[in-house]
Amino acid sequence: MRGLFRKGQGSPLLGGLVFLVTIAVAGYFWFQYSASSQKQRILYLEDLSTRLRSETVPLKFMVLSREGGDVKARLKLYDLAGREIASIEKSWPGGELYIDMLLVPVRSLGGSASADSWLAFPYRVFTDKLSAASGTLLFGSYDSGGFPEVLNGESWSAKERSAISAAFSSAMKSAAAGLPATDAAKGAFGSAAHEVSRLARFDLGIVYKLVCRVKGGVEIMEDQ
């Protein structure tokens, strides 16, 4: 074997062939590795793209009537599996319905520090004429022994359940005392989605859904 590579001896053709085969084998494995990495990258990006578009719908509502300066609506609350957990029907003084959500960063509940994900809790309902402090609180409608039923349907760990319950209880206590529920967790904020009568009103008898995005945004869309 040593003779093959000794200067002045051995076949240059054989040496060249060995070199070419080595390059080809190395190239093959490099290509396979690159193709495999590329497939994993595509899967990751597809998953991330889907996650950014993903949504939860904790609440749907329908405006039933607008009479005598009041707006009457029916609200239904749902857990993460889409199971209906509560229904509320009520009139509020005013023309534009505001549906307030409390958004709590997962990070503040002991989740991954880099995660930019939010949990959504239906907070209260008020209108353009009725101040938020005088609105209808929704926390009690889905309180299940201290755990928010709207977050059922997901396999939370005991630690996560405990952190969620603590944040929820704190929000309930603050709201009951007339303090902002956004103080329940660091970084939490409220998002009151509503109709704007000069743009577009909620049509009577149409079901609308409150869509919560993973990055904290809340949208109102027609439920189709």
Added chain:
Amino acid sequence: MDDRLGAFKAILFGLSDAAAFLFTKPLGLAVLVSVLLLAAGARLWTALSDRRLAAKAAGEDFGRGAAAGRALRELVGMGVRAAGALPAIAGIGIALVLLVGVADATRSVDEYIAGRKRVAELTATVRNLERRYKAIEARIDDVKDGRIKASLAFFDYKSPAVPAKTQSIDIAGKELFIDAIVCNFDYSEISAGKSVNLAIPFKVFSDEVSESDGVALTLMDEKGLPLMYKRTPDELLGIGSEAYEARLAELMAALRTDEAARGAGIVRSLYGDAVHRGVKKGDSFVVWVEQSGGLSVKDSSSF
């Protein structure tokens, strides 16, 4: 060049697929064996017919035994010729394996190139969806005697460093609400980078002051165009200020009519969103327009 390469690839892939089918699939193998058996049968039949005709011409008897002997000799002859052709058959085999290998390698390279394009597209999609832009920065100057004093700075997505306008607020309450019209465009528009979701703040109110009694934000000009999205001519690249304002006016008109916006097929959702927080003196937070949809609020110090 691309056409020639495409035609070459079509021939290469066609030959490769045919070879792979004939030598690796049960049906292909059955077809191949059937063709060989037919050829051998035709060869035997021809040989026996020729021999029978020759025997008849010579007035000789060509019985079953003679026919069987002739057929056997012919089969042995075929076997010997096949053995003689083994190097050529092996050569054809190697050529076919190389052909299939080259075709597979070409396909893999094509897939890899297509994968690179897909990665680039997905990366752009994710980047566009992950993007957010600063719409409002709120600084709480004082919270005393049940009143909030705050300074608000409004930005548009093209100028995140310099506010388009600032406004001071003094309102009763302990929770500050900043109300905005939010227009979320269709995901296809956002992910392709053709549009950005818009937020046009129009009112500030509090937990104690209802929206109708809130403080209106003076962010529109006399034509009803939002100041945040207005630009001076030198800021407009490739579009004149009149054309830009006309485009903005069209958009605002679309925003004013839900049906028009939805009819245009570009708006996913259009609604009002009052984001809020309990505040204390010294607090500072930013309202972001999320390109995945909606508004979010984060402490200024988080960034």
